[in-house]
Amino acid sequence: xxxxxxxxxxxxxxxxxxxxxxxxxxxxxxxxxxxxxxxxxxxxxxxxxxxxxxxxxxxxxxxxxxxxxxxxxxxxxxxxxxxxxxxxxxxxxxxxxxxxxxxxxxxxxxxxxxxxxxxxxxxxxxxxxxxxxxxxxxxxxxxxxxxxxxxxxxxxxxxxxxxxxxxxxxxxxxxxxxxxxxxxxxxxxxx
Amino acid sequence: xxxxxxxxxxxxxxxxxxxxxxxxxxxxxxxxxxxxxxxxxxxxxxxxxxxxxxxxxxxxxxxxxxxxxxxxxxxxxxxxxxxxxxxxxxxxxxxxxxxxxxxxxxxxxxxxxxxxxxxxxxxxxxxxxxxxxxxxxxxxxxxxxxxxxxxxxxxxxxxxxxxx
Amino acid sequence: xxxxxxxxxxxxxxxxxxxxxxxxxxxxxxxxxxxxxxxxxxxxxxxxxxxxxxxxxxxxxxxxxxxxxxxxxxxxxxxxxxxxxxxxxxxxxxxxxxxxxxxxxxxxxxxxxxxxxxxxxxxxxxxxxxxxxxxxxxxxxxxxxxxxxxxxxxxxxxxxxxxxxxxxxxxxxxxxxxxxxxxxxxxxxxxxxxxxxxxxxxxxxxxxxxxxxxxxxxxxxxxxxxxxxxxxxxxxxxxxxxxxxxxxxxxxxxxxxxxxxxxxxxxxxxxxxxxxxxxxxxxxxxxxxxxxxxxxxxxxxxxxxxxxxxxxxxxxxxxxxxxxxxxxxxxxxxxxxxxxxxxxxxxxxxxxxxxxxxxxxxxxxxxxxxxxxxxxxxxxxxxxxxxxxxxxxxxxxxxxxxxxxx
Ligand code: SF4
Numbered sequence: 039x040x041x042x043x044x045x046x047x048x049x050x051x052x053x054x055x056x057x058x059x060x061x062x063x064x065x066x067x068x069x070x071x072x073x074x075x076x077x078x079x080x081x082x083x084x085x086x087x088x089x090x091x092x093x094x095x096x097x098x099x100x101x102x103x104x105x106x107x108x109x110x111x112x113x114x115x116x117x118x119x120x121x122x123x124x125x126x127x128x129x130x131x132x133x134x135x136x137x138x139x140x141x142x143x144x145x146x147x148x149x150x151x152x153x154x155x156x157x158x159x160x161x162x163x164x165x166x167x168x169x170x171x172x173x174x175x176x177x178x179x180x181x182x183x184x185x186x187x188x189x190x191x192x193x194x195x196x197x198x199x200x201x202x203x204x205x206x207x208x209x210x211x212x213x214x215x216x217x218x219x220x221x222x223x224x225x226x227x228x229x
Numbered sequence: 230x231x232x233x234x235x236x237x238x239x240x241x242x243x244x245x246x247x248x249x250x251x252x253x254x255x256x257x258x259x260x261x262x263x264x265x266x267x268x269x270x271x272x273x274x275x276x277x278x279x280x281x282x283x284x285x286x287x288x289x290x291x292x293x294x295x296x297x298x299x300x301x302x303x304x305x306x307x308x309x310x311x312x313x314x315x316x317x318x319x320x321x322x323x324x325x326x327x328x329x330x331x332x333x334x335x336x337x338x339x340x341x342x343x344x345x346x347x348x349x350x351x352x353x354x355x356x357x358x359x360x361x362x363x364x365x366x367x368x369x370x371x372x373x374x375x376x377x378x379x380x381x382x383x384x385x386x387x388x389x390x391x392x393x
Numbered sequence: 394x395x396x397x398x399x400x401x402x403x404x405x406x407x408x409x410x411x412x413x414x415x416x417x418x419x420x421x422x423x424x425x426x427x428x429x430x431x432x433x434x435x436x437x438x439x440x441x442x443x444x445x446x447x448x449x450x451x452x453x454x455x456x457x458x459x460x461x462x463x464x465x466x467x468x469x470x471x472x473x474x475x476x477x478x479x480x481x482x483x484x485x486x487x488x489x490x491x492x493x494x495x496x497x498x499x500x501x502x503x504x505x506x507x508x509x510x511x512x513x514x515x516x517x518x519x520x521x522x523x524x525x526x527x528x529x530x531x532x533x534x535x536x537x538x539x540x541x542x543x544x545x546x547x548x549x550x551x552x553x554x555x556x557x558x559x560x561x562x563x564x565x566x567x568x569x570x571x572x573x574x575x576x577x578x579x580x581x582x583x584x585x586x587x588x589x590x591x592x593x594x595x596x597x598x599x600x601x602x603x604x605x606x607x608x609x610x611x612x613x614x615x616x617x618x619x620x621x622x623x624x625x626x627x628x629x630x631x632x633x634x635x636x637x638x639x640x641x642x643x644x645x646x647x648x649x650x651x652x653x654x655x656x657x658x659x660x661x662x663x664x665x666x667x668x669x670x671x672x673x674x675x676x677x678x679x680x681x682x683x684x685x686x687x688x689x690x691x692x693x694x695x696x697x698x699x700x701x702x703x704x705x706x707x708x709x710x711x712x713x714x715x716x717x718x719x720x721x722x723x724x725x726x727x728x729x730x731x732x733x734x735x736x737x738x739x740x741x742x743x744x745x746x747x748x749x750x751x752x753x754x755x756x757x758x759x760x761x762x763x764x765x766x767x768x769x770x771x772x773x774x775x776x777x778x779x780x781x782x783x784x785x786x787x788x789x790x791x792x793x794x795x796x797x798x799x
Contacts, residue, residue: 099420150379222379251491345454
């Protein structure tokens with residue numbers, strides 16, 4: 039876009055508002071459904087709850103056509119590279135919802151294989167807690183995200199470029215890693 | 230003739246330990262005799278289905294003498310009889326013959342036991358890791374592997390918003 | 394120029410250059426969750442399929458060694474998340490067998506009702522998504538609406554609509570009342586017309602039949618040799634159902650039939666599932682008519698279940714008893730024994746192998762997951778079919794990723 043080259047001190051508030059309004063009302067979710075939360079995501083989209091009422095029902099399984107990624111379910115070591123790759127394939131502007139306790143923090147699965155929160159490795163805009171979140175709650179999350187887009191969105195996405203730090207907790211507290219290693223070494227030397 | 234009698238008649242000089250708990254009929258066999266006993270059970274006693282194959286790590290079990298126990302749950306589809314057969318293997322290089330030639334369901338079950346416990350099955354057509362990533366080195370269900378891992382789950386690059 | 398014999402031999406060589414390799418998954422809509430297949434294609438025909446699994450392996454069995462028998466029920470829930478209560482019932486069935494507990498008649502009936510509701514739950518989703526994958530969206534919406542009603546029923550019993558964690562060692566969390574029973578009756582009344590409607594939509598639909606008939610054939614002998622159980626085996630003519638063969642809960646008292654078919658293809662599996670739903674409805678109706686009165690938990694004197702709340706709040710003995718059951722370092726004695734116990738889950742034989750070491754925690758909690766064993770069959774039955782049949786066969790196997798990988 040030619041807009042990209044404009045200097046930073048020019049603002050286009052009206053255009054920004056119009057673009058954000060349009061974007062917020064036509065979110066195309068990409069359901070990255072791995073586990074139980076995926077079934078609740080299905081329930082949200084099907085009869086009774088009907089996500090279509092909020093302009094976000096066009097589930098597209100191709101990342102190239104989506105602008106909202108919903109990570110529903112736990113992400114494990116083998117799956118994380120896939121998740122990152124899919125996230126990188128999505129075109130800008132894009133947002134990410136982390137749905138369920140597992141995607142947010144690892145949930146009940148504090149084990150060797152489960153990534154303790156996807157926000158450590160990819161940027162997340164909105165967290166929906168619950169195990170699994172009820173469909174109503176996911177809808178509330180989507181409405182909140184629409185609000186967020188409407189209020190903070192800019193035409194050419196300058197707000198994204200500022201976020202060059204990971205917004206989750208540090209992927210590991212490096213001391214923890216050292217402690218784990220030391221404890222393991224001690225164990226090995228004992229045996 | 231019951232299965233236990235048939236087994237005793239066929240392998241008189243081996244140590245077969247029979248036991249019963251609730252409705253489970255169990256037999257512990259020496260690892261060296263595993264293949265002949267299993268093939269006899271399949272061909273002569275009609276155990277045509279291997280319902281389950283798993284292992285247990287007895288590292289912290291009080292009074293246990295062997296490191297790993299491998300459990301075969303056999304099922305006779307005609308009579309509905311079940312037999313739980315158990316054998317023991319030890320470090321280093323715990324290894325057993327593969328029963329893939331008898332029951333095809335052993336394929337993935339043996340791969341899982343290998344993945345989780347590091348017990349190898351000689352003669353298995355394709356013994357690779359199945360659940361954990363290929364580059365993983367530990368065997369997670371062994372008792373000396375910690376529940377929270379050794380930090381492998383934190384070992385990934387970070388994608389931030391600015392670079393995506 | 395006519396073909397030379399050597400040309401033909403060349404074309405049959407295994408490493409033909411025109412074979413395609415296609416990666417299918419792990420993020421693909423038709424896999425519903427996280428499966429990955431590497432397919433070798435000759436044009437549209439699948440020559441070979443190589444499944445890669447483990448994309449959802451989250452260490453369930455390791456967790457089972459760190460949580461006690463009641464806590465672990467929250468984890469088994471998450472195993473087959475299409476029918477969570479079936480897992481709970483199966484897990485506590487195994488635990489109670491290890492401890493030698495005989496549950497009360499009321500609890501038996503209650504659990505039977507819930508187990509059968511879960512069978513409906515599972516088969517509804519399977520039938521719906523089979524249709525969805527083949528392009529029939531309506532049946533999916535109908536089925537999901539019925540599932541929502543089952544969610545409501547389960548929610549009013551346990552307080553959670555999805556992962557209920559409802560059963561406990563020796564009983565369930567709360568008793569149910571008559572309003573709940575009426576709710577199920579209402580549901581069953583509404584369910585029958587919908588079931589008939591789905592039948593009308595799919596069963597004689599030309600496209601549906603063409604896509605499923607003769608696809609994914611599995612013979613009875615192969616089923617037995619590969620360990621396949623449940624609706625899959627019954628669709629291939631293996632008459633085996635643990636509800637009849639090794640009766641548990643209230644099944645010995647009930648009158649129902651085993652549904653089976655001979656064809657062994659996807660269409661037969663679909664029909665078996667449809668018919669099993671009717672049998673489940675019959676079972677639930679019988680249970681509702683005969684549900685006995687009386688306590689739902691076993692006697693608190695056994696020190697395995699916590700005592701009733703009033704006695705905990707009002708008497709010191711009750712409080713101490715509650716404490717003894719709940720504290721992680723107290724608990725009850727368990728036998729130092731090993732046990733294998735299985736129940737008929739909607740997907741097949743769901744078994745647990747538990748090693749007890751005297752503490753209220755299992756030393757090893759192994760699951761025999763039906764999905765894991767069923768998915769191993771996939772490469773064999775897809776060979777020679779079209780690429781588009783992959784979806785149909787995957788749907789008919791009903792693979793649940795969390796149960797597959799644990
Ligand atoms: S948050 Fe709960 S429901 Fe969601 S994936 Fe995790 S365990 Fe399943």
